[in-house]
Amino acid sequence: MELGIFTIGDVTTDPTNGTTVSENQRIKNTVEIAKKAEEVGLDVFATGQHHNPPFVAPANPPVLLSHIAAQTEKLHLSTATTLITTTDPVRIAEDYAYAQHLSDGRISLVMGRGNTGPVYPWFGKDIRSGIPLAVENYNLLYRLWREKNLDWEGKFRTPLNGFTVTPTPLDDVPPFVWHGSIRSPEIAEQAAYYGDGYFHNNIFWPMSHTARMVQLYRQRYEYYGHGAANQAIVGLGGQVFMRKNSQDAVNEFRPYFDNAPVYGHGPSLEDFSTQTPLTVGSPQQVIERTLSFRDWAGDYQRQLFLIDHAGLPQKTVLEQLDLLGEEVVPVLRKEFAKNRPADVPDAPTHESLVIRHREGRDPIPGGGPGSRAYADRQAKAAEQKDTQGADR
């Protein structure tokens, strides 16, 4: 189980005093947060990708992740979104492979489509093709990381002829990929097809819905023969704010909640806390709520918390990290390990992926022999053959 934090890099005015940090300060704060995450014993720091204010999450996340990699030892560095729709897959393949080398394999990616319509045309794309772009671009990225002298032709980018990514991935093992989506079944299906991970940001949606997406991914993962449903690789987000005394947490967080981008001036903190995974309270409450995710998601591999948004002061964010590191994460680690079946895999690491690769156990996209998907394909092909025979 990997435990960590993810950020969207929003530059938001602190509603309690009207101050807004500069972009420069927010960027430096982000680096400080990542370093602190390692210091307090978290496993993962993840960043979004953004091209529009009020966000300073990097347009090219490997820039930030490599910078942090140079200043940390063990921390896993991930994206919370890599925009697979509007970013050229060739650049994703090259930039992240480069960062993977620099970080000695500490890089992973969460693929996302992005939901801001105007961003797409800036990169010559159209949001209405969001799903087809995610499908074609990822398929290209997948091949770029595994094939040399690639010949490729698709709908959305100029063809490639004899192309080889430089650098090729470290130890010939690409960074681990999660596919993130709040409510598109196609993306859960995509993750299952490739045997990749599935990540749900778990912030704006009722948990009953999130559970359905996770369930779909797990069932299809099994269908494609990558393992049993309970062995699929699931990641969840979540949102917390803590103080030792839970009422202090509520009082302090309320103005930030009430004015937050996206959900501010809408539902009450109390309603939103009931209906979504947001937890504002004591470390013990955060522990209990987070452990309850397992009841509907099954044993999972990655848990990321959002802690640095809505204009919260840097000092407060660092205090949240102290609480996570001292009181929450050690208990979560222990409790999540309890009753976890031995056949449920840990979160993939570069080391585990290298072993899997060398043992010839890499997932076969669409399912290899022995999978139900494979059997269905064979049956369908036989059926078509029969029909053709009958036609003659």
Add this chain to the structure above:
Amino acid sequence: MRILSITTSLSEDSTTLKLANKITAAATSAADDAGLSPETDHVNVRNLSSDLTDMALTGFCSENLEAAFAHVAESDVIVTVAPVYKVAPVGLHTLFWQLIDEKALANKPVLIGSTGGTPRHSMAGETVLRPMLSYLKGIVVPTTVFAATDDWGSVEGGRSLNARIAQASEELIGLAASLGGVAAAPHAGAEASSASTGEFGRPGARRNPSIDDEFNPEFITPFSQLLEG
């Protein structure tokens, strides 16, 4: 047959609620006459007011609101009644229909009712709500029911209101019956869901795909098809 009234009744004993009850009763009796075993239910949009504004602001659909939307999906015919403010049904009411899934009303007969102070508001249902409900693929019956203060206050008015209600209800139930597949028995649910198994859009699949179907491994588009584009 499930008859659902979606009504925005702003006070407890409003004329809007009265009108909704009258229409529902007339529709029930018409369905009885047609041997369609009616069951009725009622949603007051007033109780969803903060859920609706929250969803408009955040895109987040609360459990209550989701239950109401699911209720619409499960019903066979819809009666919708709202008070008219400034020549349009009150915004809370239109917000409900503006936030529900597209095609939420596919193949469902719908009856529009409105209330207002004076007959000058009588076209509000026609001009505002009818296109909106048609956009949601509802089949809106030709007669709409508008009740002004006059209709409640005089014997004549009452008679003509009742006549309009009877006319609209018969259109509603007649349409439902002719659309076929409307369940005459309580087993309707089971029948409808077995009829919709298989792929979406298959002929004969009457019910809209629900959110459960959307995440059902049997219904999703296999990735190989997505890859082929």
